[in-house]
Amino acid sequence: MASNITSGALEHMSSFLIEQRSWLETKWENYYNWMDNDILATGFLLLTVHELAYFGRSFPFMILDMIPAMRKYKIQDNRPPTYKQYLECLRSVMLAHVFVEAVPIFGFHFVCDFFNISYRAPFPSLWTMFYQLAIFFLLEDTWHYWGHRLLHTRYLYKNVHKQHHKYAAPFGLTAEYAHPVEVAFTGVGTVGSPLLVASIVGEVHLLTVMIWITLRLFQAIDSHSGYEFPFSLHHFFPLWAGSDHHDDHHHYFVGNFSSSFRHWDYFLGTETPATTRRRDFKLNPFEKRHEIVEDPDDLADKKSAEKATAPAADSTTYAQTTGSN
Numbered sequence: 045m046a047s048n049i050t051s052g053a054l055e056h057m058s059s060f061l062i063e064q065r066s067w068l069e070t071k072w073e074n075y076y077n078w079m080d081n082d083i084l085a086t087g088f089l090l091l092t093v094h095e096l097a098y099f100g101r102s103f104p105f106m107i108l109d110m111i112p113a114m115r116k117y118k119i120q121d122n123r124p125p126t127y128k129q130y131l132e133c134l135r136s137v138m139l140a141h142v143f144v145e146a147v148p149i150f151g152f153h154f155v156c157d158f159f160n161i162s163y164r165a166p167f168p169s170l171w172t173m174f175y176q177l178a179i180f181f182l183l184e185d186t187w188h189y190w191g192h193r194l195l196h197t198r199y200l201y202k203n204v205h206k207q208h209h210k211y212a213a214p215f216g217l218t219a220e221y222a223h224p225v226e227v228a229f230t231g232v233g234t235v236g237s238p239l240l241v242a243s244i245v246g247e248v249h250l251l252t253v254m255i256w257i258t259l260r261l262f263q264a265i266d267s268h269s270g271y272e273f274p275f276s277l278h279h280f281f282p283l284w285a286g287s288d289h290h291d292d293h294h295h296y297f298v299g300n301f302s303s304s305f306r307h308w309d310y311f312l313g314t315e316t317p318a319t320t321r322r323r324d325f326k327l328n329p330f331e332k333r334h335e336i337v338e339d340p341d342d343l344a345d346k347k348s349a350e351k352a353t354a355p356a357a358d359s360t361t362y363a364q365t366t367g368s369n
């Protein structure tokens with residue numbers, strides 16, 4: 045009886061999704077025909093999806109930041125973002141969107157042609173889209189993990205990645221607050237994953253790429269939001285990183301290098317001690333993290349400055365003790 049009801053519901057759902065898909069296919073075709081320029085049609089589609097996903101996902105978190113009652117869900121509740129920080133971050137992100145991301149977005153149509161990514165109807169099956177999205181997530185996470193470790197080497201940290209670490213208590217909008225080189229580098233992982241699948245397996249569609257970019261932006265904004273809710277995904281899917289994982293990266297400046305998942309940091313021993321402690325001792329995942337940690341790069345600079353001034357101090361002492369000039 046129960047299985048009849050379940051199979052009936054599944055059939056109903058699948059026919060509903062097929063109906064929606066063919067409706068969307070018609071709209072999609074009409075749009076390309078109306079634009080009468082496939083390069084611009086693809087460019088505007090990607091630009092709209094990117095802007096809507098980025099600002100549509102980060103603004104609700106901005107509103108939450110203004111509601112004192114929501115502070116109890118903020119991991120670093122002692123450091124709420126200020127308006128000045130929001131404005132500065134918004135300005136930088138907008139500049140990156142115009143000067144770093146717009147060119148590849150409007151050039152993406154040529155990439156589609158080169159890698160045989162379809163951009164006209166029909167769409168691939170839901171199963172094809174689903175398994176490809178899962179592969180994109182795994183590939184991007186791997187790229188991000190190793191690339192992020194590279195960005196934490198002394199030279200690249202100081203000259204490129206340090207900008208992203210300006211906010212030790214991140215908020216949603218900071219997801220893309222980074223040096224232009226880092227924005228481009230991260231973009232290679234996001235766009236490169238579908239391109240790799242397209243060149244090996246084929247059958248990738250622009251719609252799947254658009255869904256992927258949306259989900260990847262949601263992941264990045266969520267993990268920077270600084271909010272830990274009882275319904276946060278990692279409570280149900282423990283491999284998922286979420287803000288619980290990435291907030292520690294910003295707080296301690298090292299460790300937890302991956303983006304979406306936890307396996308690389310777990311197996312390679314690069315978790316922050318706080319993340320390991322919470323998991324191993326099954327501690328409260330909602331614990332607040334209040335201590336202020338200084339950027340190790342700043343500490344190293346201070347030490348070098350102290351060392352540089354030390355010999356002068358020594359010679360003064362020597363001069364004083366010997367009575368010489």
Ligand SMILES: [Zn+2]
Pocket residue numbers: 192196205209293297
């Ligand atoms: Zn980092």
Ligand SMILES: [Zn+2]
Pocket residue numbers: 208214268290294
């Ligand atoms: Zn970050």
